[in-house]
Structure formats: structure tokens, C-alpha cells
Amino acid sequence: MNMISPRFGENMPRRQQSLSHYRPDFDMDMVQRLLGRRRRRHMTRTTGKRLTTYRRPVLDRLRPRVTWKVYDITACTGDSIALQNGGNTARLGSRKMAASLKGADKLVCFVATIGAGIDKMIEAFGAKGSIADAYVIDALASGAIENTAQRFQDDFIHRLSRRSYVAGLRFSPGYCDWSIGEQNTLFSLLDCENIGVSLSDTALMNPRKSISAVFGLYDPKRAPRNLDYNPCSRCGKGDCIARRSSGTAATPAKQHHNEQ
Numbered sequence: 001m002n003m004i005s006p007r008f009g010e011n012m013p014r015r016q017q018s019l020s021h022y023r024p025d026f027d028m029d030m031v032q033r034l035l036g037r038r039r040r041r042h043m044t045r046t047t048g049k050r051l052t053t054y055r056r057p058v059l060d061r062l063r064p065r066v067t068w069k070v071y072d073i074t075a076c077t078g079d080s081i082a083l084q085n086g087g088n089t090a091r092l093g094s095r096k097m098a099a100s101l102k103g104a105d106k107l108v109c110f111v112a113t114i115g116a117g118i119d120k121m122i123e124a125f126g127a128k129g130s131i132a133d134a135y136v137i138d139a140l141a142s143g144a145i146e147n148t149a150q151r152f153q154d155d156f157i158h159r160l161s162r163r164s165y166v167a168g169l170r171f172s173p174g175y176c177d178w179s180i181g182e183q184n185t186l187f188s189l190l191d192c193e194n195i196g197v198s199l200s201d202t203a204l205m206n207p208r209k210s211i212s213a214v215f216g217l218y219d220p221k222r223a224p225r226n227l228d229y230n231p232c233s234r235c236g237k238g239d240c241i242a243r244r245s246s247g248t249a250a251t252p253a254k255q256h257h258n259e260q
């Protein structure tokens with residue numbers, strides 16, 4: 001079985017690489033939540049049947065790939081993070097992300113995708129009016145791209161533990177106070193062409209089921225005590241769809257797919 005395996009050299013991986021070979025899978029908890037499961041509520045039987053019907057065909061269409069690069073953080077001010085990009089400086093603006101990245105040495109930037117085949121499948125079912133089927137397939141695809149991004153991040157962190165770095169929370173452009181327009185800055189830091197992901201004029205990703213994100217790396221000796229500081233825990237925005245539960249490193253359901 002081929003898993004996501006960044007081939008780290010002796011040093012921190014700075015060079016961008018693409019991953020095209022690992023066994024696709026789903027975050028089924030997320031899929032079921034998207035399809036209506038709640039603490040005291042189950043999915044309908046019809047939806048459950050559709051889930052069983054489409055799980056395999058969706059799996060067969062997944063082409064998960066990830067590209068990433070690690071940048072040095074040169075400054076982390078009140079409302080932005082500065083990265084060293086060759087002779088230039090790239091800035092990412094988010095007050096809440098800057099607060100969470102205080103003390104981080106490096107930023108891992110990445111884009112993950114499950115390929116264009118699944119978008120075509122969803123469109124085909126939508127075009128023939130099978131909206132309920134398209135909806136279930138869409139939820140499965142969201143669970144698949146989340147699984148891809150989370151496995152990449154988990155694997156990266158697992159390998160880093162042997163190299164004396166610890167990692168923080170994941171952030172994505174377009175959520176919380178990080179502008180979707182900064183998708184362009186993030187893409188300028190990565191070679192997304194080699195995994196087939198592009199940006200529209202409105203900064204949405206194509207294929208649609210893609211995730212762009214960053215997470216910080218800290219020297220354990222200098223890492224803040226509240227490394228898993230969750231800005232949501234002190235935020236009063238009660239209706240926020242991107243709110244994460246305390247202590248989780250993952251971004252919430254809506255944050256995992258490229259829908260605004």
C-alpha cells in the first residue's frame with residue numbers, strides 16, 4: 001500500500017514535491033455529517049443506500065495529489081506573516097492566523113486535490129437532474145479531499161517529530177479573517193500546475209475539490225505553551241461555519257472543500 005510519504009532528505013524538506021501515489025480514502029465522519037447525521041439524528045435510509053451505491057465509483061475516480069513547500073517565517077506582526085521567498089518577501093494577512101503562528105519558525109504551504117474526474121461526475125449527475133445523487137457524490141468528494149489533506153499533514157508532522165519540530169493548526173484562505181484573495185499569494189509560492197490545480201479570476205480552485213492551506217512549524221524549545229491555541233475559543237462569532245472545536249488541528253467541514 002502506498003501512503004503519502006514525503007521523501008525527506010537529511011534536512012527539512014524545502015523543495016516542492018508532488019505526491020501522486022497513495023491509497024485514496026474518505027473521512028467518513030465528515031461525509032456523514034455533510035449528509036445530515038447529527039448527535040441524535042441518523043441519515044435517512046435512502047441517503048444511506050446512495051452512499052453505499054456511490055462509494056466505490058467515487059473511490060475509483062479519485063486522483064489525490066499534494067504539492068507543498070516550506071518557507072522561513074521572517075516576521076509575525078499583529079496582522080500578518082512575512083515569509084522569505086528567495087530575495088523577496090511574501091506577506092499573508094490574517095490577525096488570527098498571526099496570533100496562532102507567534103513563535104513559529106517555518107510555514108508549510110500546501111495544495112491538495114483529488115483531481116478533476118470527480119467534478120465531472122458531480123456535473124453529469126446534476127445535468128441529468130439527479131440532484132440527490134449529485135449531493136451524495138459531492139459529500140463523498142469533500143470527505144476524500146479532507147482525507148488527503150489531513151493525511152498529508154499528519155504524515156508530515158509524524159516525520160517532523162524525529163527532526164525536532166512541532167506543528168500548529170491548519171489555516172486556509174477564505175476562512176476566518178484570511179481573505180480568499182490571498183489564494184493568489186499562496187499559489188505564487190507553489191507550483192500547482194504540476195498537480196493540475198489552477199485558480200479562477202475569483203480565486204476559486206479548479207478542480208473544485210481541492211484544499212489550499214498552511215500550518216506552522218515550531219522549535220519545541222521555543223514553542224509557545226499554547227501551541228494548539230485555537231482562536232475560535234475566544235471568538236464571539238456564534239454563527240461562524242468555520243468554527244473549530246477546541247484542540248483540533250483540522251479545519252471544519254465547510255473549510256475542506258472549495259465552495260464559498
Ligand code: SF4
Pocket residue numbers: 096175176177231232233235236237240241242243244
Ligand atoms: S469562530 Fe470563525 S471567525 Fe471566529 S476565530 Fe474561529 S474561524 Fe475565525
